[in-house]
Amino acid sequence: MTFDYDLFVIGGGSGGVRAARIAATEGKANVALAEEYRMGGTCVIRGCVPKKLMVFASEYPSAVEDARAYGWDAQIGDFDWSVFRAKLDAELNRLEKAYRSGLDGAGVTIFDERAVLEDAHTVRLASGETVTAAHILIATGGRPFIPDFPGAELAITSNEVFKLDALPKRTLVVGGGYIASEFACILNGLGIEVAQYYRGAQILRGFDDEARGHVAEAMRESGIAIHCGTDVIRMEKTDTGIRVVSTDGHDREFDAVMYATGRVPNSAGLGLEELGVRLGRNGQVEVDAYSQSSVPSIYAVGDVTDRINLTPVAIREGQAFARTVFAGVPTTADHDLVASAVFTQPEFGSVGLTEEAAREQEPIEVYCAAFRPMQTLFAGREDRVLMKLIVSQQSRKVLGCHIVAPQAGEMIQLAAVAIKMGATKEDFDRTVAVHPTMSEELVTMKTPVRKG
Missing domain, CATH: 3.50.50.60 (FAD/NAD(P)-binding domain)
Structure with a gap:
């Protein structure tokens, strides 16, 4: 044919x-x-x-x-x-x-x-x-997916946010994934009063628990009102905004409600x-x-x-x-050890297994350091970064790396190369640190903070 x-x-x-x-x-x-x-x-x-x-x-x-x-x-x-x-x-x-x-x-x-x-x-x-x-x-x-509930037509999504005629003064972001968390940080940084509702116990589900807790704490300290265990029951238009009735028993008013509850x-x-x-x-x-x-x-x-x-x-x-x-070369896409970055403030970079997933798989060691970075410490800010390695006790391979820090997306790309190649903790230890940098902590953590 x-x-x-x-x-x-x-x-x-x-x-x-x-x-x-x-x-x-x-x-x-x-x-x-x-x-x-x-x-x-x-x-x-x-x-x-x-x-x-x-x-x-x-x-x-x-x-x-x-x-x-x-x-x-x-x-x-x-x-x-x-x-x-x-x-x-x-x-x-x-x-x-x-x-x-x-x-x-x-x-x-x-x-x-x-x-x-x-x-x-x-x-x-x-x-x-x-x-x-x-x-x-x-x-x-x-x-984007918006669930069906009374007033759902009043919500916008990440598709519409780039086309707004003007920025709202008060915004509710609904969702706890990376899109919701990123936009909560973006809008907050642009001077908007931001609340974030998420029906789960902690934002960024699926990422390392310790790292996502670190991000959530930093977001709250920056002024974002994160309400976990909270979902929207209904919304209605008022003369002054959008009235949102939520499962936590509160009614709050916003100028815009952005849904980022998955795609x-x-x-x-x-x-x-x-x-x-x-x-x-x-x-x-x-x-x-x-x-x-x-x-x-x-x-x-x-x-x-x-x-x-x-x-x-x-x-x-x-x-x-x-x-x-079409080229006659049978090829499959490699979906193993794909790094990702969440552009919250601070950024969150991740590759490999979370501590929780690794612990279920085999005995592990966890190396972790949290500290105030030089640049913002000098400026008087209370920012803290997190560097974390998950290591197999048996093979000594680094199973996961999680970074919460400015430019974490840039750092995790390079860490992913080493981990994809099968680097062990001892390979990291043999690597001489670049000083003074935040990422040097990845090669200077000598003692595990816990095993399991």
Whole structure:
């Protein structure tokens, strides 16, 4: 059978774009890609990139305050959201053009419209046109989830926060994951009064308990009102804001309520179930190690598969798929020991096992140091950083590393290289410290604080 394309990709995010480019350049495939919104996906348009730029913006008030402590006659005025947003929009436009340019350069045909599946080899575009492909890749990512409750329509999500006309004076962030915690810190840094509700016992579930407790304490000390064990019952519009009734028995009023209670795979309405593509309970496309679904011609990568929902992982999955199917080099994405960074203030970097998970697996040693870093200590701040290594008693391998500190994301990337290579605690010990730095603590901790 003759097809219009060798590969049709649905979704123009990082994973889909990488797959399309590799298939076209290395695999010499005839490739098309459809994106119904903007090229670049969640990360570039409404996720990692704009969020990190907002993180940078929110850190300047404390930097100026520190500058005064160092002797600078430094002052900071009010934050002009309109100026920032205009520059942000321009930067996102630039990045979107770069994504398009990369696809054009690879010879990929672009359809700026929604695409759904009609059968295992046929895609129907929003225009009504149908095209066929030998292989179809689903790379539609995920979307924010807001639970159903009275007044839920008053909430915004991380998608809308970048498009606000003006910043609210009082904001409630609902959720305890990394997106909720990051935005609580961002908004707080921009001078907004912030409360954070989370129905669990501690924010950042799934991360190391000691480290997430350290982050939560720092957030509270910065002025964020974290209410754990608290959920929203209902919301209603008032003349002066949004009234929020919560499970802790309080009614509070806010100017905006941002929900960050998780994301779900963006698989609905694509025609997948009708074709027999097996989906998980949350709507994720179930795939094998080579990203192939239960229908042989249909593959999926990225957040829509709900494996590890990180942009670099989606890119690796897209690249592995393209090399397997079109370059003749069977390749699987390695999901083991993937480092991550939470851009709270302070930042939190993590790779490998938490203390809790490691303790269930085998006998371990825990090396940990908490201290006041030189830069902010001199400025008179009470900031504390945390460096933590989880070590196997038997193999001596470092099973996990957790860092809570300014620039933790930068540090954990390098620690991840060593841990991925199988470094032992003695390898860390043999490494000469770079002094004076925060990260030198990773190679100077000689005595475990506990074993188990």
